[in-house]
Amino acid sequence: MLSLMTFIPLVGMLVILCLPKDKPQWVRYTAVVATLIPLLLGVKLFLDYDRSNPGIQFVERMSWIPMFNIEYYMGVDGLSIPMVLLTVLLSFLCIFASWTIDNGVKGYFAMFLFLETGMMGVFCALDFFLFFLFWEVMLLPMYFLIGIWGGKNKVYAAIKFFLYTLFGSVLMLLVMLAMYYYGEPHTFDLIKLAELHPFSGKTVSLFGTQFAMDKIFWIGLFIGFAIKVPVWPFHTWLPWAHVEAPTAVSVILAGVLLKMGTYGILRMNFPILPEATLWAANAMALLGVINILYGAFCAMAQTDLKKLVAYSSVSHMGYVMLGMASFTTAGVNGAVLQMFNHGTSTAMMFLLVGVIYDRAHHRWIVKPDGTRGFGGIASQVPVFTGIFAIALFASLGLPGLSGFISEAMVFMGALSVPRLQTMTVIASLGIVLGAAYLLWMFMRVFLGPLNEEYKDLTDMNWREKLTLAPLCVLVIVLGVYPQPVLDLMSSTVAKLLTIFA
Amino acid sequence: MAQSCLWIALLPFLAFLVQVSIGKKLPRHGDFVSVLAIGTSFALATPIFINLLSTGNLYETLQFVWINLPGVPSAALRGAQDFKVTIGVLLNPLTAIMLFMVTLCSTLIHLFSTGYMHGEERYHLFFAYISLFSAAMLGLIISDNLLTFFICWELMGLCSYLLIGFYYKKPSAINASIKAFMTTRVGDTCFFMGICALYYVFGTTNFMDMYGAVKAGVAADVTILGLPAYTFIGLCIMLGTIGKSAQFPLHIWLPDAMEGPTPVSALIHAATMVAAGVFLLIRTYPLLYASHGVLTVIAYVGAITAFLAALIGIVQNDIKKVLAYSTISQLGYMVMGVGVGAFGAAFLHLLTHACFKACLFLCSGSVIHSVHTQDMREMGGLRTKMPWTFLCTLISTLAISGLPFFSGFVSKDRVLAGALAFGMEHPAHMIIPILGFAAAGVTAFYMFRLLYMTFFGAARDEHKHHHAHEQPLIMVLPLVVLATLSLSLWYAGPTGLDFVDNKILPVTWFDHSVEAAQTSMSIVAHHGSEEIHHKAHGLALIFSLILAAGGILLSTAIYLKKMINPDKLKRMFGPMHHILWHKYFFDELYVGFLIQKVLLSWNRMLAAFDNRVVDGIFVDGWAKVTMVVKSVVGKFDEVVVDRMAVDGAGDLVAVSGWAVRRFQTGRVQQYLIFSLIALGMVYWVLR
Amino acid sequence: MTNGMKLVLFGAEVLTVLCALIATFHPNVLYGAIALLITFLGVAVMYVFAGADFLAGAQVIVYVGGVTILILFAIMLTQWLYQMKLRDVGTKLLAPILIGAGLFYVLAKALLDINPKFLSDNAEPAQKFLMTPKTALLGEALLGSYLLPFEAITILLLGALVGAVWIARPR
């Protein structure tokens, strides 16, 4: 089933490539079908998933390149299944958000479906080689999606994104190779590696000095993932990529791609290199706190809506880092939940920014020349305002909406760890700042006297409403009752935590 | 009954959903939905209250598992064990009383709003918001744990934000709304940290479990950030209260919150939400009590707030602002009451204050609705035009001033007595009761100032006066009900002075309930000796009466009889007036300095840092890598260095281009020379 | 070897080196080419003393008779037909001489330093080898152990010929 979910978009891509050029509508509907099937399968996955089993489920495993012990090994556990569900959902919705793309329709949707394959693969792969393959596969469509269909500085953004991520992934490649060759037995099987912890206590020589092997591996992997998260100071690709990417791509970027970083850390660094993880936990938490505050401060200074949302992602991913570094039930579960919740709420934000961009063709809160950008548009677009408010409040962690639960769990977990208490208290400043920049933005964009330029602004159409509705529902429902998602992950997280407790 | 509690909270929430989704299309924009919902809630709350009155005690709980996550059972770290959050209903006497009071006030204010807000744009949304607010407030009251308590607390904050900014086209309104949200958010965040710490220390956020744990002295030796855990939690909770109940130094948002529609001011910013902070202190009292130092701090915060806010009240001309400062001041009383251990008194004051302050706000609303201004200097002589309103205002003013026969007398005296007793026991803290008494006098002064300026004297603005008229029944009725409730009759007999069992001002039903609640909360006993308390009660009664009378007389002399010219006074106390007029410069400090100067420039700096330095090093740092390489290969080139800072990508090309041009000259013999030299160098290095 | 023979050989060596110097440094390429011719002859003499009689002949025929003539021909062709100057002017000699000197220093050090199992002149196999006429030996080797290189070089010559003709042939 996982393979189906992964490769049906690829099939869709091939179909699209074969479609005639002058039938964009066919292309779009093909894309809908190619993402709908994985979504439906995702629902089935959600229903069939055995929540009490902490191990890998829906395993698909066969030998692929026996010479190197490389397997085609797919499966989901509690860490990956929320991400898988998020991926299929957002991919499906993004097809609709991309409906208005009208140049290079074929290429766009083909790339988009290819991207979905990559994302699905990353979350399902349990063989390091396979994982790496999918990880890199995502890079190419992303590069083109940003570079071709992006905004004004698209090329710079695309190349920056590409360079950054490639830099991260080559480090990962080295670690992967090292794990294979230094590990006994030689294997890429992540599950087996997690069971054996073959690297603790060994050393590796680099530049004539002996280093603890697991720490070197940990750092290498971490940098690779941190670039994706993005952890300060590897974050500077993110505002560019987000701002320049087309709406749907921003959604995927923020909603799914960022999570791959933290997912990777949970999937690899934690179980495979537990001692190094403990060693680095404080640093990780510190980076998380820096992310939270730094992102928030930077967001506050932005005058571009999308950039603001982009920086808010930096801030929100900091919570994930903090939660993970706590090794507590609440903290780690909260981190995974935050990955999911941020996926939905930030996706909403980006979709909404896209909606307004489609109409106004700019996103300035304050125009670069200092004049007022948007202003007082609430009266013109009440539905848009309402939905935006939901997204915004979810994003700032208003209780009753999904963001709160995960943030609360992260903080509850982090404060339960004496060594992190100071940092946690400092991080709590992020809650205040989060509210500050979001509300300030809301005020400047939506409230106050109407800027006469926008008196003809039209409210959202049905397509846009329907795109956002599922996310809205998710944000509210999970804010009230998060247990369904928590159930998916909790047993796996508990198993993960046994290593550290 | 616990289940009906659930419905009490749920009904307004359903009304909210209805209103927000289809409210606009309903007849009358659906206001009846909200009114019916809250009315039904009131109807449900009444039997519970009656039950309490008849039995004197009430204890019921209802629990659901909300979040349940397996952890590592054997973990040494507390946080790594199972994580389980139960939510539910805690119905004890405090709950019952609050439920009754809140539903009552809410119902009345809903009713009032149907008249006051009539014809407004976004009428349905107004009702949606106050329904949501009611739901949140009621949810908060019935919460049996701090987490849902906090959720409701924040939702109220949201409603407050939405309602203050209800007139969203008015810049002052939206500014006020953000200010309110952000200021309370600061407190909320601290409160939330407290909850996290509480969870860390006790492994639960449930009130009853917490009471038990505190009693057992669980984790009394744990420290957080170097503070004893109890103290840390206590301080956090206190900060939450300071934010929500607009206590010094986070009080600045409440006066601005008056930008919202007046019923909102009455409901949220006077009667209920702001009192939630006090309710929080009451709910967590056992914990605060266990961390001794915190209570004293709380007492100081309350006393200072009560006094300072009252002083500002003197100089305000906006009728609602005066009331806002008076609210802050009165909340200060309650907080002080909790701080000095007069737990019951504070709670009683919460109730009485809710009634008379709601009444005052509604009266002011009625006036504003009638004269279309909030400036008292443009009012005057409305006594005749609006007799009912005047009467109700009078009653509530007398109540707030703490005169006999009125409810304020009963509760305020108890608070002051508690404070005095505290002061007598700990003479070092005598300043607390002194501030309290001073505030009582000032309160009487500015409230009567308000009364005189609004209703007495000659009309200052003929036009407005001419148009003034009494409001329709739907608006007057709530006034009357609330005014009635401000009589002492309901609490301690018609006069409020009743000497039974050697106790002054007993409120039989209330005292019984509170005692029962105290028992269930495992509050051991109040401290200090019986004798001091008794003595303090007597003294407080006398002092407060004298001070109130003094205040009223002074006010009468200045504003009614015009014996003293207020302008002259203003000049006399010039600097003082200046300070008061600028509200001690808090706004300037926070907004003007902290936010605009410090925070924003910090942000801009960081953003610039992000653009220049971080980018410069890590992306465009390729250029630097090449620089290093280049300096090994060839000689340094200043032009390139200069350009490097500008744009790394271009520089990379420039640098490598430079290097390549340097060697790839197109002359084959030079290539050979380079090759042979390099070959030699490789050999040299390896030799 | 008699002293006279030695002196002849030594003279040939000196001549070789001197002419090589001229061939390298003389600004006029024509003189350089002629000096190179003499160098080749000197080397051929040395071959004779090293017992490579056939090679000495081959050297004379191929180098002197072939290569050098080809070079001279090219020089003449370009000079007389197109009136171009033969003198190298403004050659930059510093770096090449430094490199060459360095190389020579290292090589000389290496070559003088070796302590291999060199055969002395008087050793029996050396004398025997020196005295044997090499033509037959070479013929045997070329048709025996070195058959393949011998055949393969024809392909080289074929390719070089085709290429040279193709490039040099006027349109």
Next chain:
Amino acid sequence: MNAFMTFVDKATGVQGFLIVGAILFSLGIIGILSRKNAIGILLGVELILNAAGLNFVTFSRYRTAAIDGQVANLFVILIAAAEAAVALAIILRFYRLKQTIDADEANLLRN
């Protein structure tokens, strides 16, 4: 006189041969690197090949007393001839196209 004969003794021995080879080699290198005239460069190449050939012959005589070295030299001579042919063809073509045989003038292709 005696000293001179000792020197001649040495110079006509194996070391003399090798040093002459080394000199030719170095001079060839210098020639290739310094000559502007493309034909001059060719002279350097021939010197180098001769140096190598001389080495082969010397080693064949003094090291192995076997024919291998001479065979190698035979091939070197043949290859030198082939190389010279192609080189001259290229140089002549260059001369025809550019009216010069100055190797420095071949700088069309560069960065």
Next chain:
Amino acid sequence: MAQNVLDSLKWFAPETSLVAVLVLIFLADAALPKARSTVLSFMLGCLGLVAAIAATVKLAPLDPTLYFSGVVAHDGLSSFFRILVFASGILGLYAAYGSKEIEEKYRNEYAILILCVVFGMSLMAISTNLIMLYIGIETVSIVSFALAGLNRESLRSNEAALKYMIYGALSSGLMIYGFSLLYGVTGSLQYSQIHTALVAMNMAEPPLILQMAMLLIFGGLAFKISAFPMHFWTPDVYEGAPTPVVTFFSVGPKAAGMAALIRIFYTVFASKTGETFTVMPGTALVHGLAIVSALTMLVGNFSAIAQVSVKRMLAYSSIAHVGYLLMGMVATNEKGLVAILFYLVVYYAMNVGAFIVTGLVMESRGSDDIESFRGVGWTNPYLGVVMAVFLFSLTGIPVFGGFVGKFLLFGSLIDVPGFLWLALWGVLNSVVSLYYYARIVKAMWLDKPVSASSQPLPAIAMTTYHWVGLALLAIPTVLLGLFFSPVVRLAKASVAALLS
């Protein structure tokens, strides 16, 4: 003796078929009118090469043998590289006959020269004797000079030939002088005997003369594979020579050079111990290779960044790839050898593909500048896609063969003590390489087909001939990224002889 020669001829069948075809082409050239003979020569050339491959496969090694008195070897390595060089010949012919740069009238000569070079490359790959190797190398070099100058009316082509010739002459001079020194030290020209002699010497401190010999020999081989520091000719020659010739140069001689390097390195200077090799103790040979490898990558990648001409950029990139290949040498283990062999296979497909596309763009738009690539993806989507595949593969991004190649190379080095830094260095370099490969992709896809002066650029003219050829190159480029074990197994089998 005669029997011996006949025996040997059996092993020499692939080359023999080449020679036969060479003769046939000569005859055809002489007998037929130009128009017909050129087609025939192409067919014959391809046929001969295919036959040679078939013969190689047929002969696929059972036991390693030396034949022709031991000057050449028949073993896995020779079979593998023979197939590679023959394939490079086919690619060279293919590229030329689809290109307008090699005019109709040159083509017979072109085919002859290519076949000569292939013959020489094959000798390089199989030789186990210094003389044999020298002849092989010189065959390749001398004929290559002519090939570079094939376009005799073009000054650029001629200049390329001139530079190539001068550079090559000096390099081969260095090498043959080095051979003579090695001969002097060991007294033999035969690899195995040299090895024995070296082992017998048992030097803790190798004599200076041996070091010089190694240095000079390396200089000559480095020229052939265009490794630092003998790489300078590469960009100029690649830019000036006709594109099909460059296409051929960029793969064939490199493979042959690597073969020669591997053979010399592993059979002469190294002894096998277990899974790894011990390189002559006391020499810094491996460290030297490591430094050369690192510098080659550096020079190749960083120079490529600044290029405007795509051919030139690809020239530098090919230098960088040699740097990667040398990492496998540094590893001195079986993994390293396998990685080199595998990488060469992938490199063939992707590099030839990139050059062919570049040639097509150059023909249609008149220049090989990056600007000429603007919007190729939009005018010719197919071309854009395959070029992107080649370039991403060259970068080393997964699902493409280039990634697996790098994966194997880095993998071979990762557990070699003391050389982890080289792996790190290689990894960093491959990031840098993205920078310039992506520029082409950017121009093709992210820019519209209008020139800088907003003139619309024409579509690239291409025929089914190119379509099929590029597909045949692109498919393996992708497939090798997904299912690489067959080739890896082949490579393993090929190096088995060196290990036994």
